[in-house]
Every structure is written in structure tokens, then in C-alpha cells.
Amino acid sequence: MTDATLDADGVMAIALAMAGMDAIPGDSAVYVPGGPLRRVMMGVDVGAAELLLARQMGMDGVIAHHPAGGDAQLNYPRVLQRGVELMVEAGVPLDAARATIQPKVAAAMLRAQAANFDHAPSVARLLGMPFLNVHLPLDEVGRRVMVDAIAAHAAGLGREALVSDVVDALRRIPEIGGAATRVMVPVGRLDAPAGRVAVYHGAGTNGGFAVARTLFAAGVGTVVYIHLAAEEAERIRTLGLPDVNVVVSGHIASDLIGINPFVAALRGRGVEVVRMSGL
Numbered sequence: 001m002t003d004a005t006l007d008a009d010g011v012m013a014i015a016l017a018m019a020g021m022d023a024i025p026g027d028s029a030v031y032v033p034g035g036p037l038r039r040v041m042m043g044v045d046v047g048a049a050e051l052l053l054a055r056q057m058g059m060d061g062v063i064a065h066h067p068a069g070g071d072a073q074l075n076y077p078r079v080l081q082r083g084v085e086l087m088v089e090a091g092v093p094l095d096a097a098r099a100t101i102q103p104k105v106a107a108a109m110l111r112a113q114a115a116n117f118d119h120a121p122s123v124a125r126l127l128g129m130p131f132l133n134v135h136l137p138l139d140e141v142g143r144r145v146m147v148d149a150i151a152a153h154a155a156g157l158g159r160e161a162l163v164s165d166v167v168d169a170l171r172r173i174p175e176i177g178g179a180a181t182r183v184m185v186p187v188g189r190l191d192a193p194a195g196r197v198a199v200y201h202g203a204g205t206n207g208g209f210a211v212a213r214t215l216f217a218a219g220v221g222t223v224v225y226i227h228l229a230a231e232e233a234e235r236i237r238t239l240g241l242p243d244v245n246v247v248v249s250g251h252i253a254s255d256l257i258g259i260n261p262f263v264a265a266l267r268g269r270g271v272e273v274v275r276m277s278g279l
Contacts, residue, residue, distance in 0.1 A: 004038075069116075
């Protein structure tokens with residue numbers, strides 16, 4: 001039976017509870033509140049065209065994964081600070097983690113100044129369409145699944161884990177194993193020891209060269225990113241460090257690890273979720 005009381009704020013509350021968060025993070029927002037939400041459209045990326053499609057299809061609301069403007073775009077730089085926590089958890093000294101992230105925060109703040117942050121939210125307001133995006137909470141759900149899968153697989157090996165074992169563990173996650181993309185190792189070798197593994201996901205975006213270099217300096221042997229630009233991979237390779245590896249799990253496939261349980265939770269409340277744009 002459909003929950004006749006579930007509105008956009010209630011949908012956000014479900015995501016926060018799943019991630020164990022008590023406040024909406026900077027890269028997520030309810031742009032247009034409202035409800036009840038009985039039939040919603042959800043996609044990884046949503047803009048004006050998708051909002052118009054939702055209206056044509058008679059949707060009660062729209063949910064995006066990636067930030068779609070408004071506070072989620074303006075406050076996005078704050079979420080990059082989550083990278084400090086992830087690096088410290090991986091053994092990086094606090095001062096080194098902060099020094100690595102600060103240039104990324106400063107660059108993101110400048111980009112936010114240039115953005116037309118009210119474009120999609122203004123379309124939703126004119127349509128009277130409840131609209132929100134949920135980014136970090138779902139990425140955090142997915143990150144935990146990835147970390148647990150790698151640890152559980154390594155624990156059952158009876159030997160030192162190799163990079164190929166990290167790849168195998170990720171492939172056992174249905175969203176990654178069934179994806180159109182494939183897990184890649186752009187830096188390092190499949191037959192190399194994995195060493196200490198750090199999954200850098202759920203910090204706004206990937207850490208690129210700077211974060212990988214800092215993690216390797218702290219003794220991490222393998223960094224897992226969900227995506228990595230080719231030029232960033234080349235910069236990591238030019239470091240010439242022995243026994244370091246980067247595994248790329250695939251952006252959309254990895255996002256779906258957190259998104260799919262969220263969709264299931266909404267459907268459990270009787271909400272029809274129409275999947276599109278990467279879902």
C-alpha cells in the first residue's frame with residue numbers, strides 16, 4: 001500500500017537514515033518540496049528536459065542523484081571535506097589530508113561562482129514539481145558495500161590479497177558484475193600485492209592524482225576510485241612508485257550500489273519509481 005504521507009522531505013529522510021546521517025549534506029537538497037509522492041521519476045542526472053518529461057508522464061515528483069543546482073551546487077565544496085575523513089581512516093596524517101583537499105575545495109568554490117545554480121530548480125518551481133537530489137547519502141551506502149566486499153573476500157583467501165582479488169571482490173557486487181563497463185587497473189598490475197586498500201568514494205568526486213599520491217605516501221597499496229581521468233592516471237604513473245595500484249570500478253555501476261537499495265526502500269513504501277538517466 002502506498003504511503004499517502006510521503007513527501008519530498010520524507011524521501012530525503014529515508015536516504016539519510018540509510019546512510020546514518022542526521023543532516024542533509026551539502027551536495028544534496030530538496031529544491032521544491034511537496035507531496036504526496038506516489039509515482040516518481042529518478043535518474044542519475046536530471047535537468048530541465050527530464051523535469052518536463054516527468055510532467056508529461058504524470059509524475060508526482062523527480063529525484064536526481066547528482067546535484068542539480070541550488071544549495072547542492074553552491075554547498076558542494078563542503079562535501080569535498082569528506083575526503084579528509086576518508087584519508088585519515090586510511091592512515092593519512094590529518095594535516096597531510098587537509099593540505100591535499102584544500103586546493104580542490106578552493107577550485108570548487110570558484111566553479112560554484114560561475115554556475116547557473118537555479119536553472120533546473122527554477123523549471124521545477126514553474127512546473128510545481130517536487131524535486132530533490134540525493135548524492136552523498138547514497139554514495140556512502142555504496143562505499144560501505146564496496147569496503148565490506150573487498151574485506152570479506154580478502155579474509156577468505158588464506159594468503160596475501162592481490163590486485164586481482166580486489167577486482168574479483170568488486171565484480172561480485174551485482175551492480176558492478178552486471179555493468180556495461182568493466183573494472184580497470186590503469187595503474188599497477190593484477191598480479192601485484194594489493195597491500196592496504198583504500199576505497200575513495202563518497203567525497204563529492206574522485207581524488208585524482210593528489211589524493212592517490214597522499215594515500216600512497218601513507219602506505220596504502222591500492223586505491224579504488226569509481227572513475228579517473230586518463231590524464232590523472234598518467235600523472236600517477238609518472239610518480240614511478242613501486243607496488244602501488246589504482247582500481248577503477250566504474251562510475252554509474254558504483255553509484256547504483258547505493259541507489260538500488262534506496263529505490264527498493266521507496267518501493268517498499270508503495271512508491272512507484274520510474275528509472276531513467278543511468279538507473
